[in-house]
Structures are given as C-alpha cells and as structure tokens.
Amino acid sequence: MKAETPIARHGTLLRAFGVVFGLAVIVGNTIAAGILRTPGDIAAWLPTPFLFFGVWIAGAAYALLGAMNLAELGAMLPQSGGQYVFARHAFGRYAGFVIGWSDWLSLCASVAAVSIVIGESVGALVPELAPYRAAVASAGVVAFTILILRGARESGRAQTITSLLKAAALGALVVVCFMHPHADVAPAIPPMHVPLAVGLILAIQSVIYSYDGWNGVLYFSEEVRDPGRDIPRSMLGGVLAVATIYLLLNLAYAWVLTLPGMAGKPFVAASVAQVVFGSKGFAIVSLLTILILLSSVNALLMMSSRVPVAMSRDGLFPQSAARVDVHGTPVMALVVSAIVSILFILTGAFDFVLALAAFFFVLNYVVSFSALFALRRREPNTPRPYHAWGYPWTTALALIVSVTFLVSAIAADTHHSLWALGAVALSYPVYRATTQH
Secondary structure (H helix, E strand, C coil), X not given: CCCCCHHHHCCCCCCCECHHHHHHHXXXXXXXXXHHHHHHHHHHHCCCHHHHHHHHHHHHHHHHHHHHHHHHHHHHCCCCCXXXXXXXXXXXXXXXXXXXXXXXXXXHHHHHHHHHHXXXXXXXXXXXXHHHHHHHHHHHHHHHHXXXXXXXXXXXXXXXXXXXXXXXXXXXXXXXXXXXXXXCCCCCCCCCCCCHHHHHHHHHHHHHHHHCCCCHHHHHHHHECCHHHHHHHHHHHXXXXXXXXXXXXXXXXXXXXXXXXXCCCCCHHHHHHHHHHHHHHHHHHHHHHHHHHHHHHHHHHHHHHHHHHHHHXXXXXXXXXXXXXXXXXXXXXXXXXXXXXXXXXXXXXXXXHHHHHHHHHHHHHHHHHHHHHHHHHHCCCCCCCCCCCCCCHHHHHHHHHHHHHHHHHHHHCHHHHHHHHHHHHHHHHHHHHHCCC
C-alpha cells in the first residue's frame, strides 16, 4: 500500500482567511519602524514638498502596479508559499530553490530585526531591561510562536487585532499632530551632502523598501477562502491603506516640524513626539514603536512558516516541514523558522542577511513579473479568476522599474550584491547535492 504523505497523516492548511485577514497581514507586514525613521533622510535628500511627497506617491504607484500583476498569479496558483510558488511553476525547481531559500532566510532575519527593535523599545521604557534586549526580543518570538501554534484561525485573529492596534496608534499620532500648532517658521535647510540625482535614487530606494510587504497575502493563497476575489481585493486594498497611512503620517510630520525641520533627523517620529508631548515624547514613541511592530512579528512568523511547507512538497526542503496539524498550523516549519530567527537575534548575523536580502528582495519581484509573462505565453488556457489590469503594459513597466531598481541596488551596495551573486552561484551545487530529484 502506498505510504501516506506527512500532510495526509496530519492535516492540511485550512481555508480560514478572508479579505480582512489579507488586509491585516499586508498592513502588519508592510508598516514597520521604517516610516518612523526614513522620512528624515528623504527630507534631507529631497527638500521640496513636490519632490518629497512625489516620491512617496511614486512608491505607492509601484506597489499598486506590482499588486495588480502578482494578484493574477496568486489567484491562478492558489498555493501558500509566496513568490517561491511562481518561480517554481514558471521556471522550474532550481529557480524555485534559489527564491525559496533566500526568501525564507530573509523572512527569518526580518523577524529578528523587528524583534530587536521591540527589545530596544522595551528597554527604553523599562531601563532595567535594557541590557537584556536580545532576551526580550527572543521572548517575543517565542510568545508569538506559541500563539500561532494554537491554530490558523487564532493566529489570523491575532493578526487582525494587532494590525488594527497599529492603524489606531498611527491614526492617533496623526490626529494629535494636526491638533498641534503648525510650525510655520522653517529652520535653515541643512547643506545637501549628495547631488539631487543621487538623492532621488536613494529616496526611491528607501520608499520602495518602506512599501515592501504588499505581497504578504500571497504566502497564504491556498488558505484564502476565495482566492480569485479575496487576493486581488486584499492586495489592492492593502496597498491603498498603507499609502494613505504613509502620506498622512508624512503630512503630520511636516505640519509639526516642516520639511527643513525634518531633514536629517535619524528618528523623525521621536522628534515629532518631543515637540508634541514634551518630556513624555520619548516614552510615547517607544510605546508606539512596540504597538506598530507586534503585528509585524506575527505576520513575518506566519509567512516564514509557509515557505518551507511549499518547498517541502516539491522535495526542496526536508519532508517533515510539510507537516500540518489539525488546526492548520505547519508546526515543524514554524518552530524551525522561530529557532532560526532567535539564532539571528543572538548572533547578530541578521544584519548581514538583511543586507543580502536587499538584493534578493528585488530579484524576487523581477522573477515574479517575468513569470507572469512566461505563464501567459505558455499556459494561455489556464483559468485566471483575476486578470492583471493593463497587461502587458503595466507588467512591463513593473518589470522595468524592478530591473532598474535591482541595478541601482547593486551599484549602491556592490559589496553585499557580490556576496548575493556568489550565493546564487554556490546554490547550484548545494541544490544538486541536497534536494530530491
């Protein structure tokens, strides 16, 4: 008798999620500490309102363009696992291997980075805990892992609640800022340290990184109740929600500080809080940071656990990673992802991995947009519940922007890009030696 697969012996990923979860995971995955920090740098590089707000709108347009196109692949291939699924289906096992492993490690490193910021913020609120930020960060990962182990419905509910808390906290900050008197006297603009063209490239990179996360629902495609409807609605709605929050926050920052007052501030939200709340500002912004990042940890852990499940099914990850319990949780994949995340926290190695992830992050989008072209040509009759609006022009534009961004990322960080290219080269013999063919 044919042996049962691990999935058959245990359970399957449940169709437990709808549009609300999709919106929550995109908001939770996308909005992190970056929006509290990066506007100061961008204001220094682009000191006029037209350029400053224009680059944030351009970033939203790119994310919306990407969402419109990848939503077609998510609805067409409703399998959890993120962009690994598209690379594997369109370009074969080796392309899937490269995208899957790099994406999984990047997600684990992101869990570590976000958790460390939470640990730092807790230390700022409770100075006695400041020397133990790694322990606090690790404890947060363990706590969310236990929560997710309770089941898909419970972890999805937690994602919705924490994302709502995030949106409410940021909304409250916007309201309080606009209640404060407008800073109508602008300080002197600090001298620019880079040419405008270079500043524009750096600003676009920062903004696109700040919007990264709009593809979060694609990691749960087979768990969405109606992929053809809910995935496009979640992605488009999620991008519009994030863009609205970002623009309102930047308007609020500029209202309190003015753009020249924001320029060069390493942590704009802290500067705003000090103006608005006085001596309590630092504690308030530390609490705000914690509230913002809780949903990110939950989302990233859930996402990181889905990639090994998809890869394991294709023989590109140890078979035990495909096991799913009766509550729809990929237990082994989740636990391993949490362990790797904690190792990154304790060793500090996530800094290097995140630097490499900047390369793979853009490469993944290049591969995914290329996959849409490849599958439209190779599988024209495959059912597509959702069609990318404006194909092939919008897809080509998204691909061109992604390739341009990849080239500029290589130019801006050649050192880590060379390491990433070396990792791709070394991955082939590893793939041949370790995977099931």
